[in-house]
Amino acid sequence: MPELVIRGGTLVDQHGSRAGDVLVAEDGTVQAVGEGLRGAIEIDATGCVVTPGFVDLHTHLREPGKEEAETVESGSRSAVAGGYTCVLAMPNTTPTIDCASVVRDVQELGRRALCDVEVSAAITVDRAGEQLTPMAELAELGVRWFTDDGTGVQDDHLMRLAMEYSLPLGVVLAQHAENSALSAGGVMHEGAVSSRLGLPGQPAEAEELMVMRDIALARLTGARVHVMHVSTAGAIAMIRAARAGGIPITAEVTPHHLALTDECCSDYDAVFKVHPPLRTSGDVDACRIGLGDGTLDCIATDHAPHTPETKDLPFDEAPPGMIGLETAFSVAWTELDLPLETVLDRLSWTPARLLGAEDHGVIEAGRRANLTVIDTEASWTVDPMEAVSRSRNTPFAGRELRGRVIHTVADGELVFHDGEATR
Amino acid sequence: MSRTQAARRADEQANDVDGVSEQTADAPPTTARPRHLLSIGELGADGLRTLLKLTDTFVEVGQREIPRVPALRGKTVVSMFFEDSTRTRMSFDTAAKRLSADVMSFAAGSSSLKKGESLRDTVETILAMGVDAMVVRHRSSGAPWQVARWCDDADLDRPVSVLNGGDGWHQHPTQALLDCYSLLERRGRQVGETPDLSGVKVAIVGDIRHSRVARSDIEAFTLLGGEVTLVAPPTLLPPSLVGWPVRVSHDLDATLAEVDVVYLLRLQRERMEAGLLPSLREYTAHYGLTAARARRLGDGVTVMHPGPMNRGLEIADDATRHVGSIVTDQVRNGVATRMAVLFWLLGGQIDA
Numbered sequence: 001m002p003e004l005v006i007r008g009g010t011l012v013d014q015h016g017s018r019a020g021d022v023l024v025a026e027d028g029t030v031q032a033v034g035e036g037l038r039g040a041i042e043i044d045a046t047g048c049v050v051t052p053g054f055v056d057l058h059t060h061l062r063e064p065g066k067e068e069a070e071t072v073e074s075g076s077r078s079a080v081a082g083g084y085t086c087v088l089a090m091p092n093t094t095p096t097i098d099c100a101s102v103v104r105d106v107q108e109l110g111r112r113a114l115c116d117v118e119v120s121a122a123i124t125v126d127r128a129g130e131q132l133t134p135m136a137e138l139a140e141l142g143v144r145w146f147t148d149d150g151t152g153v154q155d156d157h158l159m160r161l162a163m164e165y166s167l168p169l170g171v172v173l174a175q176h177a178e179n180s181a182l183s184a185g186g187v188m189h190e191g192a193v194s195s196r197l198g199l200p201g202q203p204a205e206a207e208e209l210m211v212m213r214d215i216a217l218a219r220l221t222g223a224r225v226h227v228m229h230v231s232t233a234g235a236i237a238m239i240r241a242a243r244a245g246g247i248p249i250t251a252e253v254t255p256h257h258l259a260l261t262d263e264c265c266s267d268y269d270a271v272f273k274v275h276p277p278l279r280t281s282g283d284v285d286a287c288r289i290g291l292g293d294g295t296l297d298c299i300a301t302d303h304a305p306h307t308p309e310t311k312d313l314p315f316d317e318a319p320p321g322m323i324g325l326e327t328a329f330s331v332a333w334t335e336l337d338l339p340l341e342t343v344l345d346r347l348s349w350t351p352a353r354l355l356g357a358e359d360h361g362v363i364e365a366g367r368r369a370n371l372t373v374i375d376t377e378a379s380w381t382v383d384p385m386e387a388v389s390r391s392r393n394t395p396f397a398g399r400e401l402r403g404r405v406i407h408t409v410a411d412g413e414l415v416f417h418d419g420e421a422t423r
Numbered sequence: 424m425s426r427t428q429a430a431r432r433a434d435e436q437a438n439d440v441d442g443v444s445e446q447t448a449d450a451p452p453t454t455a456r457p458r459h460l461l462s463i464g465e466l467g468a469d470g471l472r473t474l475l476k477l478t479d480t481f482v483e484v485g486q487r488e489i490p491r492v493p494a495l496r497g498k499t500v501v502s503m504f505f506e507d508s509t510r511t512r513m514s515f516d517t518a519a520k521r522l523s524a525d526v527m528s529f530a531a532g533s534s535s536l537k538k539g540e541s542l543r544d545t546v547e548t549i550l551a552m553g554v555d556a557m558v559v560r561h562r563s564s565g566a567p568w569q570v571a572r573w574c575d576d577a578d579l580d581r582p583v584s585v586l587n588g589g590d591g592w593h594q595h596p597t598q599a600l601l602d603c604y605s606l607l608e609r610r611g612r613q614v615g616e617t618p619d620l621s622g623v624k625v626a627i628v629g630d631i632r633h634s635r636v637a638r639s640d641i642e643a644f645t646l647l648g649g650e651v652t653l654v655a656p657p658t659l660l661p662p663s664l665v666g667w668p669v670r671v672s673h674d675l676d677a678t679l680a681e682v683d684v685v686y687l688l689r690l691q692r693e694r695m696e697a698g699l700l701p702s703l704r705e706y707t708a709h710y711g712l713t714a715a716r717a718r719r720l721g722d723g724v725t726v727m728h729p730g731p732m733n734r735g736l737e738i739a740d741d742a743t744r745h746v747g748s749i750v751t752d753q754v755r756n757g758v759a760t761r762m763a764v765l766f767w768l769l770g771g772q773i774d775a
Contacts, residue, residue, distance in 0.1 A: 195661035198564040198593030198638060203662070267572075268565025312543045314563030316591070 002040035009045030024369040028412020053085025053370035055351040058300035065094025070305035076113035078389035080416040082325040083405035085370035086116040092150040098122040098133045115410040120145040139169040147174035163223030174226040177210035189262040189277040204232040211235040215242040227251040231276040233286035240295040252300035255331040270318030298351040305391030330401035373407040459585040462594040463642040475618040481762035495524035498555040505531040506562040518761035556584040564591030584768040599639035601760040605752040621648030628654040629688030658699040686727040717742035
């Protein structure tokens with residue numbers, strides 16, 4: 001790859017904000033950060049923000065098993081269009097990513113992707129909640145994140161054992177916090193709206209009970225526990241209290257839980273069906289406050305592609321989930337009353353740190369170049385038909401958003417240029 | 424043919440019918456004609472009153488020797504029942520036939536749905552055949568809204584009306600219309616009078632949580648001025664009643680002493696299997712209209728049930744013969760009500 005310089009932008013990273021150019025060497029490392037740099041290819045970033053690429057801790061790439069909805073390649077294309085340079089593939093594929101051979105398969109697919117694809121693996125075999133996966137063997141292959149996402153580990157004893165077993169491996173146990181007995185049959189948030197619509201609901205307490213249990217087990221075992229897609233005010237309050245008490249629990253929140261409420265389900269459009277469900281405006285407020293004060297460490301998309309025909313089903317029959325990679329930054333920047341540095345912190349260097357993705361979340365000479373160039377003033381309207389993802393189930397269709405990713409450099413390669421993927 | 428022309432032609436046809444035009448002209452619409460009938464709430468108080476007055480006309484038609492008018496001749500009504508229902512389907516089909524519409528039937532059990540065809544494909548296939556109205560019954564709450572969206576989005580020569588024949592736990596608007604009509608009739612409303620239930624106290628008893636009848640009836644009774652009390656064990660109430668214009672009681676005997684109407688809902692036996700009730704016996708003892716309760720009920724109290732009844736469960740056999748029972752009136756008025764709905768939505772309304 002020829003030398004690349006991104007000129008004239010404002011660099012924003014964890015050290016603050018300053019003017020500067022970034023020179024990417026032929027081998028894909030950052031060669032220099034400074035002023036007046038030149039290169040074979042020059043990208044004019046005047047008026048734009050140059051920031052470390054985003055890291056998504058929660059991406060459903062659907063491969064293997066549901067390639068009609070997304071593949072590792074198409075998902076990575078969607079990721080770089082949203083400014084992501086690293087995504088963490090979720091293990092609820094078919095077959096489940098729960099053994100060495102499937103981990104290797106997905107890692108191999110990731111090598112041809114447009115960005116860094118990290119692979120997570122299940123906590124229990126086939127996510128059935130009965131038997132632990134070979135976590136030590138998978139950790140040796142580079143798996144740092146274990147989750148049964150799509151469902152929580154219901155059995156208290158098994159979850160305790162998973163936490164204890166994980167301790168010497170230095171890995172994170174990420175929980176889809178949902179008590180299945182309490183949420184059973186629910187297709188949206190249980191409350192005034194579900195009661196009016198005549199749809200079975202999932203109470204907030206289904207999430208909160210599991211968060212409460214995992215806090216207790218984390219205290220018991222000392223394991224590193226991460227709560228995925230936190231969506232209720234009660235769960236946030238418990239996580240805040242646990243951290244104040246010294247329990248090293250971390251948490252993420254999705255763009256949709258920061259922006260949308262259960263009222264969105266009023267027209268029975270299954271594009272708004274997601275687990276955990278869209279909650280009340282009080283919960284949205286709590287998510288925003290939690291993200292602002294750091295109780296919720298980062299934004300994670302829970303990018304969940306589904307084909308149009310499955311989202312056309314009646315609300316209760318349609319699968320849950322929405323895509324999010326391409327709109328995450330813009331939704332956060334438009335909807336949240338947070339400084340740019342904080343929004344970028346929650347999208348980039350904090351999730352990079354949680355995952356231990358050392359080549360991400362920094363702009364520094366000698367490190368791999370993972371960069372995103374954003375026009376923070378651009379305004380655009382979300383059109384599902386223009387989605388880069390293989391699926392188009394975005395809940396933000398028709399919304400006018402502020403700020404847009406225009407270029408992305410992943411592992412030293414300009415993979416997204418002027419709004420187009422380069423390969 | 425444009426929408427207006429179609430409407431005018433239907434009006435002319437209606438004017439051909441002895442009695443129909445005059446009576447409906449006495450009851451001019453107070454609200455714009457909607458394209459679909461999906462819920463009572465969307466219909467609103469004016470729409471509700473308009474339809475109830477229009478029902479008078481078709482009650483009269485039903486009393487004729489040949490209870491048939493040519494009002495919807497040339498129109499095609501398709502009933503699409505994705506959930507078993509005998510009475511609602513028969514009632515709609517009879518209504519459409521008495522209006523001289525062509526009637527097509529789609530039953531999920533015998534259809535391509537079993538071969539994996541989606542709801543959307545089924546709807547689009549039927550739209551392509553050319554229809555004027557779809558009556559949709561579906562076990563999923565909200566399905567008629569999706570069908571209405573697809574109809575509105577489709578590139579069609581003429582608009583298609585969607586009638587909600589009952590969706591999941593959500594709405595059953597024609598049931599609420601026939602319930603209001605039957606109750607008003609029992610309370611002495613005369614033909615042509617403005618429908619009004621001001622001050623009428625109604626107890627709706629039973630499985631409110633899973634009941635589309637309850638959701639539609641609460642809205643309809645309230646829009647007409649009635650006061651609704653829900654009587655049910657907490658496990659059979661919706662998780663939230665925020666915004667519902669109702670009182671709640673768990674004491675059926677105390678409530679029965681105060682109300683003018685007791686509306687019993689059908690109890691599905693699977694509610695007990697799901698653990699929402701300890702036993703059917705306990706349900707009947709606390710929430711059933713037993714023979715003893717029926718004996719204590721004043722003659723002036725009206726007893727209603729949407730059918731089919733579980734005799735001995737939510738209503739005792741003796742109680743079905745209470746002098747205030749209008750259960751068969753409900754069924755009879757169902758046809759006239761649905762004629763009114765089809766007539767109004769499909770351009771039979773008098774615009775002048």
